[in-house]
Amino acid sequence: MNDMQLDQRVVGSDDIKISARNCQVFYGDTHAIKDVTVDIEDKMVTAFIGPSGCGKSTFLRCLNRMNDTIESCRVEGDIRLDGEDIYDKRVDPVQLRAKVGMVFQKPNPFPKSIYDNVAYGPKIHGLARTKAELDEIVERSLRRAALWNEAKDRLQEPGTGLSGGQQQRLCIARAVATGPEVLLMDEPCSALDPIATAQVEELIDELRQSYSVVIVTHSMQQAARVSQKTAFFHLGNLVEFGVTSKIFTNPEDPRTESYITGRIG
Amino acid sequence: MTDASISGAPKPPAAQVSLFQRSQQVQRRHQKGAALRYLGMAAITLVLVFLGVLLWSIFSRGLPALWQYQAEIEIYYDPAILNSDGGEVTAEEIEGVSLRSGFEQGIFAVSLERTLENAGIDIEGTVAGAWIGQATGILDSAGLENGSAIIQSADSPTDLAQEFGQAGNALRAANTALDGEDPAAAVEALTAASEALAAAGFEAAAAEVASIAATAEGEGLEAADTALSATGYQQGLFDAATALRQADGYEQGDLLAIIYAANRRDVRDRVVNNLDLVGDTSREGVPISIALTRYLSGELSGVGQAQMPPGFDIGQLALVDAMRDAGIIDRNFRWSFFTNTYSQNGAVAGIGPALMGSAYMMLVVLVFSLLFGVAASIYLEEFAPKNKLTDFIEINIANLAAVPSIVFGILGAAILFTLGGLGFGNSIRGTALLGGIVLSLMTLPTIVIATRAALKAVPPSIRDAALGVGASKVQTVFHHVLPLAAPGILTGTIIGIAQALGETAPLLLIGLSVSTGAGLLSSPFTGGLLEQAQSMPTVVFLLAQNEDATVREGLAQSAIIVMLLLLFALNFLAIMLRRRFERRW
Known part of the structure; x- marks a missing residue:
């Protein structure tokens, strides 16, 4: 993919899905995220890039409150999903996570059948009343994750028996099965080979039609390929946030430029 | 390569060493590895040996104990005991029957005797035979010839025992006299003993004692005393007399002691629950007294005091042998061990x-x-x-x-x-x-x-x-x-x-x-x-x-x-x- 195509890419609507204002994250005494302000738009892929340990994953996990499970972690600031503060006392993180799905770095299917992996979310959220409805959700999710053709004949086989790329797509199917509005992906391709990576990237581009996707990646090529907007994190700071093509061709901050050209990181 | 330039000329490479030649360091490492491996193997062997000893000691003792000698007895529920008034049998009536005199002696012992007789065992004859055999053996080993013929020709073992006792007493008197100072009295006592032996039928022994009397006259009392002691007639006669006295001494209790009759209470309960049994017979496997187990298994030979199961004599052992030969005593798997309750008595103890x-x-x-x-x-x-x-x-x-x-x-x-x-x-x-x-x-x-x-x-x-x-x-x-x-x-x-x-x-x-x-x-x-x-x-x-x-x-x-x-x-x-x-x- 070359820069020409990047420029031609349509940058989506201006609907703000998630807006973070002055977000601070602490692990005990460590200040991991410093004053990050970012707007994530709907129907668009936003990439977080930056060197290891810069806080991009931490920030991603703030967006669906997965950091709640870490006891020493403390989040300050204001993160809103559709204008509602997700750290409000009235918000149940369980409900939030149904709306903000997540795909992890390492494929982590449940040690259950492929069908049960996908059906688990809809089941616990009561999205299907009958078996037929559940079947339909499973099929739709697997189709959406481009796994249906490979998996339709082996739905009752364990999900752990799939190949790495298939497992990751299964995890994506599992995430979309609950009907989320935002999909968070934490380095979803780092454990995959180039072919599986290409499949997942293609999938991400399709998912953009329905969801707002946030992806953390180490690969700048990947960010350039799949995202419309890119945020560059460095040492807990959001250094630069903007249209992907601009970040990669004409960054404003010298640190961004150094990272992209491979001089830091 | 910056370091090299600082330290001057590079060091010459170490002398070429063949890969086939082990360096000292590698040698030492190999030795350590081998030592550790042998120590590990030694530890495992030790553990296996201990485990083997443990399992062997448990199984070699525990498994045989799961088989038990049992006597199959035909128990006859005698109406004469259980229904002494001859009328309708009632549970109260049976519960009133004494466990000891009624069930143990009246039912168990009688049934046991009957079972033995049905199997063709002459109880008294077997007991008498055992003791007579013992007496014969004693006489033989004491040098009193012709013992078995004498015993067989005698009318009753008891009378014979008395005769033997008299002869023994005469010998003892002679012995006492030989210890004294009076040669005439000694000769007289020896002659009397010789006559008593002859009366009991031991001609050769009588002649022997008579010759000792001659010795007493000729060579002195001391030599005669030594000669008499050497014969062992006196002890042999007394022991044979003791054995012979037992030959007639069979009692029901001797037979009853062989089996474990303490479950008479169970038998009573069974009759109370099933009154139809009165007047009927049922086959029962009754455990043998635990003390006999080691005799039956061949661990104790039954010969001599040390090899005798505690509490039993040779008459009873003869009965046990006869019962075993007749197939009444058998070795069966001890199912009752898994159902019985704990008891002090090994014959019926269970878990x-x-x-x-x-x-x-x-x-x-x-x-x-x-x-x-x-x-x-x-x-x-x-x-x-x-x-x-x-x-x-x-x-x-x-x-x-x-x-x-x-x-x-x-x-x-x-x-x-x-x-x-x-x-x-x-x-x-x-x-x-x-x-x-x-x-x-x-x-x-x-x-x-x-x-x-x-x-x-x-x-x-x-x-x-x-x-x-x-x-x-x-x-x-x-x-x-x-x-x-x-x-x-x-x-x-x-x-x-x-x-x-x-x-x-x-x-x-x-x-x-x-x-x-x-x-x-x-x-x-x-x-x-x-x-x-x-x-x-x-x-x-x-x-x-x-x-x-x-x-x-x-x-x-x-x-x-x-x-x-x-x-x-x-x-x-x-x-x-x-x-x-x-x-x-």
Whole structure:
């Protein structure tokens, strides 16, 4: 993919899905995220890039409150999903996570059948009343994750028996099965080979039609390929946030430029 | 290469060493490795040897003890005893019949005699034959020839015994006279003894004594005394007389002692429950007295005092031999061991209620410790905040796992006394429930530790995945973490239960055995949780202290074998469950 195509890419609507204002994250005494302000738009892929340990994953996990499970972690600031503060006392993180799905770095299917992996979310959220409805959700999710053709004949086989790329797509199917509005992906391709990576990237581009996707990646090529907007994190700071093509061709901050050209990181 | 330029010229490379040649360092490393390997092999061998010795000593004693000599007796329920008034038979009437004179002597002994007679055994003749054979042997070895002919031609052994006694007395008198100073009296006494021997039929011995009389006259008293002592006639006659006196001495009790008749109470109960038996016969396998086991198995030969089973004489042994030859005594598998209750008497002791009691306690342990153990672990591992308090609890659970079991017994006893103070201590003393609770307390830390380890081993990615699709903490734990931890939890639980199964000390303290009485130990356990129970380890403990060597070194091992098999079964179950539930991710 070359820069020409990047420029031609349509940058989506201006609907703000998630807006973070002055977000601070602490692990005990460590200040991991410093004053990050970012707007994530709907129907668009936003990439977080930056060197290891810069806080991009931490920030991603703030967006669906997965950091709640870490006891020493403390989040300050204001993160809103559709204008509602997700750290409000009235918000149940369980409900939030149904709306903000997540795909992890390492494929982590449940040690259950492929069908049960996908059906688990809809089941616990009561999205299907009958078996037929559940079947339909499973099929739709697997189709959406481009796994249906490979998996339709082996739905009752364990999900752990799939190949790495298939497992990751299964995890994506599992995430979309609950009907989320935002999909968070934490380095979803780092454990995959180039072919599986290409499949997942293609999938991400399709998912953009329905969801707002946030992806953390180490690969700048990947960010350039799949995202419309890119945020560059460095040492807990959001250094630069903007249209992907601009970040990669004409960054404003010298640190961004150094990272992209491979001089830091 | 900057370093090289600083230090000047590069060092010349080390002299070329062939790969085929081991350097000293490699040599040393090899030696160390080999030493470690041999030490490991030695340790394993030692362990295997110990295990082999243990298993051999248990199985070589315990397995034979599972077979028992039994007498098959045709018991005749004599109406003359059970229904002495000749009218309608009633249960009250039978319960009124004395156990000793009625059932033991009237029914058991008579039935036994009848069984032997039916098998063609002449009871009195067998006993007499044994003793006469003994007397003949004694006479022969004392040099008194012709003994068997004399005994056979005699009218009655008792009369003969008297004659032998007189001859013996005469010899003793002669012996006394030879110790004195008067040669004439000595010669006279010897002549009298010679005559007494001749009267009893021992011609050769009489001649021998007569020649000693001649010696006394010619060579002096001392030489004669030595010659007389050398013959051994006197002791032989007395011993033969003693044996002959026994030949006529058969009593019913001698026969009855061979079998174990103490279950006369059972027989009475059986007749009370089934009055139709009166006047009828039934075949019964009755255990043989435990003291005879070693004789029947050939361990004791029955010859000489040291080889005689305690409490028996050769007349009885002859009867036992006759019964065995007639097929009345047989060696059967001892099924009753698994159903009978514990008894001091090895012939009828069993582990039935103990097995039941242990099974019930295991059930209580399973319910209590699995429920509370798993609940506590899930809370501590998944939900509890990590602070000083939970740290403190954690350390104490680890400490509890190392507390000696007897301490838990003391705790149980304390509970017992507290309840006793409230007035219902006696109702819970020695029950399966109390035993189970005490064992649960003991097992709980083991299960908590195993469960927490199993929960910890579940990869965090699974938790993330579940939380990521919007499962709550509780759903995450119960839908995903717990099923994955199940094999570990089950293994820990079964190991804990196996440990509890073998625990003796705490049970002794809360009254699941011993001194509290025969009533408790002989009561069958029917399965009430609030019923006085027995347990396997305490019964092993009691059997191993039995006064009877056959029980100590046989039945105790048999009970241990049963326990071992139970433990093997439990461990096998643990492995199977593990295999069945184990999942990979």
